[in-house]
Amino acid sequence: MNSRPASDDTIPSDIAGLDTANGLRRALGNAKLYLSMLRNFAAGQKRSVAQVRAAIGRGDFKAAAILAHTTKGVAGNIGAVQVQKLAEALEKSINDRKPAEDIETLLGALSDPLEKLVAALEPLLTAYQNRPKADVDMQKLRAVCIRLKTLLGEDDAESVDFFDENADLLNAAFPDQYAAIDAAVRSFNFETAVKVLEDAAAKSVLKEID
Template sequence: AVDKMPLPQIDGLDQSAGLRRVAGNRQLYLHLLRQFVEEETGAAARAGVALDEGDFQTAERIAHTLKGAAGSIGFVDLQSAAMRLEMAIRARDEWRSQLADLEIELGQVVAALRAGLAELGRPEAGAKADDALLERLAALLAIGDGDALGYFLEHAPRIRACFPDGACVPFEQALNGFDFVSALGALRELARAYGKKLPEDSR
């Protein structure tokens, strides 16, 4: 039922363009939206720091990366704002005003994305089903099974909803890096911290 997976309704997000780029895979698209929030939230601030230090090369690279990320998921206005900043930095002209515009645009996008994703992240089922999801994920990680990432992506909104906002980030970073040992450790820590039961590893 991947193609029926709900997506956040966000002003300024061209979902059909974003979905076309991932061949209609809603699960992957949601993953990209979450990844965007994690990786690009501070992009304008990072570019500002680089510009203040006179490091035009780094600032241009940050704007370029943001332009690509925004474009690939369908934030057209943000993509344009990042492109204008990139060109202004390259020309060493008017970049302060372009940076100010970008900061506003990025702030609005991130706030809307966080709200839309949080809306989706509410658990649809009781705690029992969610505990079973966590147990299955832990079991896949314990045997170093490559399916662990796919399983997590498939059930990400419900797994994330088991924990407070942002608590899953260290776990997800380890999992995205295919570091299953660290990911399992992080998942166990989360389970302990928030009173979820995970079976102990069989030795």
């Protein structure tokens, strides 16, 4: 049973499938970092099952496996053990090129607990997005954008992790373009992600990323 929605600075309790003590340990006891991880999970995993299906549908098993691997990793990081194990089984099935019906069964098994977990965490994300925007450290933002653009340009899968680590900063700096960057990064459409990132920078005081 889920607890009442938490505020943007309170670690939620009693969310089915989420071991917050485990997740907080993984964040080295840093509550602010853990909350950021929970928000990033809610923002980034909403469409992950659909993205895996789409990748398989177009025959891109490598992308599908990477998506499942990402879900496994971020679920483990926040203490969502059930989702982590289901995503791990899905990733293995994709890598082993199991029959389509077997993969679909695993996708179905993952979908329900993942959707429920994301829904339970969304109040955290909404409260955070609606907070008054803090001043952005422009020097740090420029460094982050340069690094992210480099990773994206090299088709480096680390782009997703780096994006997650800096999601709060990017969301604060580019509120109008953040969702588009997020969607492109998580679907591994890195070329589009670079274009949207550059457009966001051009419309900000950064002007360009170099």
